[in-house]
Every structure is written in C-alpha cells, then in structure tokens.
Amino acid sequence: MDRKTLARTVREAAMVAGASALLALAANAVRPSGLPLLARAPYETLVPCPEPGGPVLGLEPDDPVVASPRSFLVDARSAGEYGARHLPAAVNVPFDWLDPLPEEQLRELARAIAASRATRVVVYGDGGHPDSGEFLGREISGRGIKYVHFVRGGAPAVLAGGR
C-alpha cells in the first residue's frame, strides 16, 4: 500500500468513526433508555478477586503430625478463643475474612517458622464451613511457605482429643 492510499484509508476510517460516533450520540439522545453521557456514580462492577492461596493438605485431628515437635502450630481463631484454650506451642494468627493475611503478619510468621526449625506448618481454625484454619492455611501456602497443613474439624476436634 503506497503512502497516498494509506493516508486516504486513514482519513476515510476517521470519517467513518466520526460519523458513527455522531449517529451513536444522536440515537442515544432520542431513545428513552439512553445513557447519560457522564456516569453519575461509579459502576458496581463486582469483580471477584482471584482465589488466593496455595495447596494445603488436610489432617485428621488425631494425626500424630499435629502434635509433632517438627510441626509449627498456628491457631487461626480470634485472640479471645485462643486465650481461652489452645494447643501448647500454638501461635495465634487470627484469620480475618476481609484481610486474610496482612503483609506484616506474614513476615512475622515466616520469621517465627524459620526460627522454630519446624518442617511443616499445621493450622487449625474454628472448624466451621468454611473453616478459617483451611483458609488461613491456603493464604500462608499461597505466600510461598511450603508444607502447610490444616486440621479437619478445627479447634473443636483437635481440643476434644484432650490435648
């Protein structure tokens, strides 16, 4: 395509786009359901966030791995529930459904795991549906910490064993 043809093509395309735009605005102005040219309020787009997290393995509450000294225990319940009763050596990381794992808390957790020389992380939560322990486990796993497990049935199941 020579330069003259290209210039003519671009000019004609711009004219078609301009004419289409005028027609569109005119059609919008006369139709009863036409849109205002300026949106009055932001649209509620409701884009779900990508499913966060990485792989987690479920453990039964009586699995010896739960009580193993090589497991780094995380209690995902609220500070109050944790204070009332928790597994010995469990660290409290309350799971917040709106802000699952703030960056600062993740860094603290990663430091604590490294210092403990544990070979795996075991998380237990409220045992509900959905289970906060499983979701916190996924969050921890999704942020690059390996070998994360959660306890099926959460704290009610794991504490019922008399630990």
Next chain:
Amino acid sequence: MVAARVTAWLAVAARWYLGVLFVGACLHKIADPRSFAVDVATYDILPLALVNVTAIVLPWVELAAGGMLLIGWRTRPAALLVFGMVLVFITALVIALARGLDMSCGCFASQGAEEDPISRLTVLRDLGWLALAGFVLACDRGLVGIDGLIERRKTR
C-alpha cells in the same frame, strides 16, 4: 496469477467473517448500552467520565465497520477500523489479565465471568482477528462488493 486470485478470495472470506463477527458483536451492546457500560467499567482502565461515551459510541463504530466489510464498501478503512479496535481490545485484555481480574471480556452478549472468563486464549483469539483484519487491509482487491462494482464501472 492463481495465487493472487486465491489470496483475493481468501480476503473476501476473511472480510465476511469479520463483518458477521463485528455486526453480531455490536447488536447486544446497542440494544443494552447500560450492560455494556458495566463491562467497560469492569476493565477499570478508562476514567469514569469516558465510560458511558465509549459504551455508546464503540458499538456503532463496530456496526459501521462490520457492515462495510460485509457489503465490500470502503473495505480498507473498515478493515483499518477493525484492526484498531481489536488492538485496543487486546491491550485491555492484557491489562485485565495482568491485574488478575476474573471477568467476562464483554465482547459478545454480556455474560458473567463464570460463563465467559477472559484468559490467554481470549488474547490468542483476538490476535487471530487482528491478523485477519491486517490480511484484509493488505490483500483485499474489491472482489464481490461495492468497491469492486465501482472500480469495474470506472474502467469500462
């Protein structure tokens, strides 16, 4: 000679395919600009002030370009418009994918992200359309269409 003829007919096929595609894609947007405005806003690229204008104008440009490709009138400008629009769509898709947005592309009838989620395949599909538009732009010789009729009448 034969190769040129084959290329010209392939350009006609590509032109018709893109024409049907763009006319088909714009109809629901013209009928329901509000839903299309939500689709445009979901990409979160344009400022709010431009969302409605884009939702109003873009489908009519698609209609004009698609219709012109179908009837073979001013084929090159129409192919250039399609090329430009697809380029914009690809850019928007890549930005949305890079941001991790889980959404529908809004290309055809407005659907939820679950029925028609954007993915790398959506980008590949659009790249295919971009290539076809480029092919029409470069190779269309006015076979079967108003441009060809006008050209033949001039040469008589």
